Amino acid sequence: MKRYNTLREVRSDIASGAISCVTLTQYYLDNIERKKHLNAYVEVYANEALAQAAIVDEKIKAGTAGKLAGMVVGLKDVLCHKGHGVQASSKILSGFISQFNGTAVQRLIDEDAIIIGRQNCDEFAMGSSNENSAFGPVLNEIDPTRVPGGSSGGTAVAVQADTCLVSLGSDTGGSVRQPAAFCGIVGFKPTYSRISRYGLLAYASSFDSIGIIARSIEDTALVLEVIAGSDDNDSTVSTTVVPEYSKSTPYTKKASVCYLKEALESPGVADDIKEVMRKQIASLQAKGHTVEPVAFPLLDYILPTYYILTTAEASSNLSRYDGVKYGYRSSNATDLLSLYTKTRSEGFGKEVKKRIMLGTFVLSAGFYDAYYTKAQKIRRLIKETTEGLLQQYDFVLTPTTTTTAFKIGDHSGDPISMYLADIFTVQANICGIPAISFPKGTDANGLPIGLQLMTRAFEEESLLTFTQSLLDD
Amino acid sequence: MSTSAIDKYQPVIGLEVHAQLSTLSKIFAPDSTEFGNMPNTNVSVITLGHPGTLPKLNKKAVEYAVKMGIACHSEINDFTFFDRKNYFYPDLPKGYQTTQDRAPICKGGYILIKLKSGEEKKIRLNRIHLEDDAGKNMHLAGEVDTLVDYNRAGVPLIEIVTEPDLRTSEEAYALMTEIRKLVRYLEVCDGNMEEGSMRCDANVSVMLKGADQYGKKVEVKNMNSIRNVQRAIDFEIERQVSAIESGEEIFSETRQFDAVDGTTHGMRTKEELNDYRYFPEPDLQPVVIQGAWLEQIKATMPPLPQMLYAKFKSFGLSDYDVQVLTDTKEVAIYFDAVCAHTNNYKAAANWISGPIKSHLNELALNVSDLNVTPAQIADIIRLIESGKVNTTIATQQIFPVFLEGTTKTALQIAEEKNIIQQSNTDELIPMIQQILSKFPDKVEEYKKGKVGLLSMFMGELMKVTKGKADPKVATELIKKTLES
Numbered sequence A: 001m002k003r004y005n006t007l008r009e010v011r012s013d014i015a016s017g018a019i020s021c022v023t024l025t026q027y028y029l030d031n032i033e034r035k036k037h038l039n040a041y042v043e044v045y046a047n048e049a050l051a052q053a054a055i056v057d058e059k060i061k062a063g064t065a066g067k068l069a070g071m072v073v074g075l076k077d078v079l080c081h082k083g084h085g086v087q088a089s090s091k092i093l094s095g096f097i098s099q100f101n102g103t104a105v106q107r108l109i110d111e112d113a114i115i116i117g118r119q120n121c122d123e124f125a126m127g128s129s130n131e132n133s134a135f136g137p138v139l140n141e142i143d144p145t146r147v148p149g150g151s152s153g154g155t156a157v158a159v160q161a162d163t164c165l166v167s168l169g170s171d172t173g174g175s176v177r178q179p180a181a182f183c184g185i186v187g188f189k190p191t192y193s194r195i196s197r198y199g200l201l202a203y204a205s206s207f208d209s210i211g212i213i214a215r216s217i218e219d220t221a222l223v224l225e226v227i228a229g230s231d232d233n234d235s236t237v238s239t240t241v242v243p244e245y246s247k248s249t250p251y252t253k254k255a256s257v258c259y260l261k262e263a264l265e266s267p268g269v270a271d272d273i274k275e276v277m278r279k280q281i282a283s284l285q286a287k288g289h290t291v292e293p294v295a296f297p298l299l300d301y302i303l304p305t306y307y308i309l310t311t312a313e314a315s316s317n318l319s320r321y322d323g324v325k326y327g328y329r330s331s332n333a334t335d336l337l338s339l340y341t342k343t344r345s346e347g348f349g350k351e352v353k354k355r356i357m358l359g360t361f362v363l364s365a366g367f368y369d370a371y372y373t374k375a376q377k378i379r380r381l382i383k384e385t386t387e388g389l390l391q392q393y394d395f396v397l398t399p400t401t402t403t404t405a406f407k408i409g410d411h412s413g414d415p416i417s418m419y420l421a422d423i424f425t426v427q428a429n430i431c432g433i434p435a436i437s438f439p440k441g442t443d444a445n446g447l448p449i450g451l452q453l454m455t456r457a458f459e460e461e462s463l464l465t466f467t468q469s470l471l472d473d
Numbered sequence B: 001m002s003t004s005a006i007d008k009y010q011p012v013i014g015l016e017v018h019a020q021l022s023t024l025s026k027i028f029a030p031d032s033t034e035f036g037n038m039p040n041t042n043v044s045v046i047t048l049g050h051p052g053t054l055p056k057l058n059k060k061a062v063e064y065a066v067k068m069g070i071a072c073h074s075e076i077n078d079f080t081f082f083d084r085k086n087y088f089y090p091d092l093p094k095g096y097q098t099t100q101d102r103a104p105i106c107k108g109g110y111i112l113i114k115l116k117s118g119e120e121k122k123i124r125l126n127r128i129h130l131e132d133d134a135g136k137n138m139h140l141a142g143e144v145d146t147l148v149d150y151n152r153a154g155v156p157l158i159e160i161v162t163e164p165d166l167r168t169s170e171e172a173y174a175l176m177t178e179i180r181k182l183v184r185y186l187e188v189c190d191g192n193m194e195e196g197s198m199r200c201d202a203n204v205s206v207m208l209k210g211a212d213q214y215g216k217k218v219e220v221k222n223m224n225s226i227r228n229v230q231r232a233i234d235f236e237i238e239r240q241v242s243a244i245e246s247g248e249e250i251f252s253e254t255r256q257f258d259a260v261d262g263t264t265h266g267m268r269t270k271e272e273l274n275d276y277r278y279f280p281e282p283d284l285q286p287v288v289i290q291g292a293w294l295e296q297i298k299a300t301m302p303p304l305p306q307m308l309y310a311k312f313k314s315f316g317l318s319d320y321d322v323q324v325l326t327d328t329k330e331v332a333i334y335f336d337a338v339c340a341h342t343n344n345y346k347a348a349a350n351w352i353s354g355p356i357k358s359h360l361n362e363l364a365l366n367v368s369d370l371n372v373t374p375a376q377i378a379d380i381i382r383l384i385e386s387g388k389v390n391t392t393i394a395t396q397q398i399f400p401v402f403l404e405g406t407t408k409t410a411l412q413i414a415e416e417k418n419i420i421q422q423s424n425t426d427e428l429i430p431m432i433q434q435i436l437s438k439f440p441d442k443v444e445e446y447k448k449g450k451v452g453l454l455s456m457f458m459g460e461l462m463k464v465t466k467g468k469a470d471p472k473v474a475t476e477l478i479k480k481t482l483e484s
Helices: A007-015 A021-033 A046-062 A103-110 A151-158 A178-181 A217-227 A261-265 A273-285 A300-321 A334-349 A352-361 A367-393 A413-420 A426-431 A459-473 B003-007 B057-072 B171-187 B226-245 B291-299 B305-313 B319-326 B329-339 B345-363 B374-385 B392-403 B410-416 B425-438 B442-447 B453-465 B469-484
Strands: A039-045 A072-076 A115-121 A165-170 A186-189 A211-216 A254-261 A291-292 A396-400 A436-441 A447-456 B009-019 B083-086 B096-099 B110-114 B119-131 B137-138 B147-150 B156-162 B198-208 B217-221 B254-258 B263-266
Touching: A007 A021, A007 B217, A007 B425, A021 A046, A021 A072, A021 A115, A021 A273, A039 A151, A046 A115, A072 A151, A072 A334, A103 A165, A103 A217, A103 A254, A115 A436, A115 B291, A151 A165, A151 B469, A165 A186, A165 A426, A165 B392, A178 A211, A178 A413, A178 A436, A178 A447, A186 A217, A211 A217, A217 A459, A217 B329, A254 A273, A254 A367, A261 A273, A261 A291, A261 A396, A273 A291, A300 A352, A300 A367, A300 A413, A300 A426, A300 B083, A334 B096, A352 A367, A367 A396, A413 B226, A426 A447, A426 B119, A426 B254, A436 A459, A447 A459, A447 B217, A459 B254, B003 B009, B003 B226, B003 B291, B009 B171, B009 B226, B057 B119, B057 B374, B096 B119, B110 B171, B119 B171, B137 B410, B147 B305, B171 B226, B171 B305, B217 B226, B226 B254, B226 B263, B305 B319, B305 B329, B319 B329, B329 B345, B329 B374, B345 B374, B374 B392, B374 B410, B374 B425, B392 B410, B425 B442, B425 B469, B442 B469, B453 B469
Parallel strands: A072 A115, A072 A165, A254 A291, A254 A396, B217 B254
Antiparallel strands: A039 A115, A165 A211, A186 A211, A186 A436, A396 A447, A436 A447, B009 B156, B009 B198, B083 B096, B110 B119, B119 B156, B137 B147, B198 B217, B254 B263
């Protein structure tokens, strides 16, 4: 079977009788089996997916199929799927079965998507390499000695390795865009609050967003259209009307684009990536778009702000995993205090514990104002400065990452260098604006390079159509 | 301890009162709030803090808190938000309580209490804020493990925090009574301390009279009645004074009240003091309370006890009567309605505290169950005023007919039952003369000064008239005839 890049291609082959949902699902299941060593999946729902595929085939024949009929999707292991395990790739949620469908998952199901399995990720979405998983690291298909990025590593590899058409991940600081860049596919994070967070395991509530990993902009647009929008179960979700992204007209305007100077000047950015940036800039200019360099004076504050605020929220969000109600409970506990300390010490991995401790520290009496309050103020400054920039320009262009996929174990001794890899993606989460990573060439080793575009809040439509125009080059 | 030692000190008391709001569902989840259900039946994934769940604010809870704020003259915060208070305890499903630290829904305000002297005292409030209740740890007999019931987790609470304006345990008692009355008038909480729907923590300290600095405050918890709030404070004052007198130092701590022996004992030591790491709840939007919504809430405010108290006082009623009449909203509103039909306020008060109350008590009913309208009560009062029946007859003969339900007037009933009382002198005098002639010796005794016999003659007259003689008129006539 050929490799499908869009649902449109799938549907056209179903219509012609070349394939059915069942044969397509079986194809993906076979791929999963063949590529097991990549460790992209935590659990595969083979029988269930095949049964669902048969139902969808009937619906397609009857003409009653939903918008996503024929789309085989995977879910990052942070999305609640009724009757299925969800554990954020953490030991602390061992054996936990969700009792409800998250809003986005429910909307996929309602439109006849076929869910094939749940995917490996960094524990509680904390990481940039998918090395922090209770299920072990995920490998990049292009070079299995390298990381796929993270935290949605399994999600990206699942699409990269042709084991499903689309996956839902989560993006708190780049967790969808960075692995998409490392794997050579599309990773999209909408405006904060565009998609309900109900059913998304929380890392940092005011940053978390469900994101989409796909092989095409058109599938990204279609899935966004299905899962976005108001939801009674999430009081922070936006009620802004959801456009029919899948029916957007192509981008024909002359855009004004700025790019961060640092992207071309900083020694931290790999030369091959700078080269792809330069080419992209030249191509944009050739098409008549305005492209200008800008300095972003607050760049140095982005990562500290991000790590103070996300760890603060995480330290509280992860308090519920205490061994009392569900999930892992230490069998060595002798009293209440040891139930907590042993359960959490044994149940959480190193990176998660590090972040819980950091978050607990920045919220503690005496340090709160110096860290949390100050970081909130800087968050506002970054947001206002970025918004100011986006009043002048339609899009901000950056590389998605400073390097291409690095070797497994490369950063294990140096968390700061790992954190720095997120420098370009974190800004969109701090500001709550939409951002996309799209594949643009490869480096000398043949590793994919991703570029990122950001735009104003709720302007997903122009972000997607503009990105499409760059991919059509 | 000597009274003189106690007298040297000035107690300073502040209360933190938690009231469970009587909304049908929880503050952040659609689960029922019904009390007394089987453990862990009023729980959903939200209440249990399952991964992926989010809170959803119950608007009713906000409205109830605003009502309490209005009743307490508080400033309603037009931009209020929630904070997380982080700590670990098995009854706390999410590992944090969702409460309000920085921007409580109501700021300031006061509650008036009545002192024994009859004076009123203003107890200032610091704030009223909204939060969710925790579940309950249960230690069952024969069970080694501690079990947890999460039915209560997520039930909406308001916490009313006073300034340290109270000086005696009696004042605390009066304040608690007033708060309970207020929440019941507003119908935002049933005020039941035994079931825990109203709870009180008291902050108690003592200082030498005239000192300008408060002593170290001790928080006392676990009082399950207003009476026990008073007892706990009394014990704590004595304990602190006697400790200071014997040279000990008071340190800030939380103490548990034991209702059995009336004492308090320390709960946790200083080392275990929590750092709650409050920060704004990112899963909820700030709540903006203003404009039409606020007006709508204001429009649902019932008359408040203070207002009704002042109104009834202006009717010329005694403090005692007014106290009884305003004790519950239902009685006060019923009385007020009777007074819309009659100016005889004292009679109206007597009817309510007399026949109506005893009828309701007998059948364990509420005023709202009464099927006699305020207009009918006023109708009876008017009939008595006209002299056609006396109160006793009205109570025994007319009131029961109204209770059974009738469209007849009091007068029609009296006429049908032939109980219009006789005040016609011409008819009564011959009857009196006849009675006196039957008891010549008693007449002699009366004349010699045994005036008490008057009631015996009256009784005889009532027998003859079947109770219909107008007592006032008849008494005068008997006297006159005896003395003629």
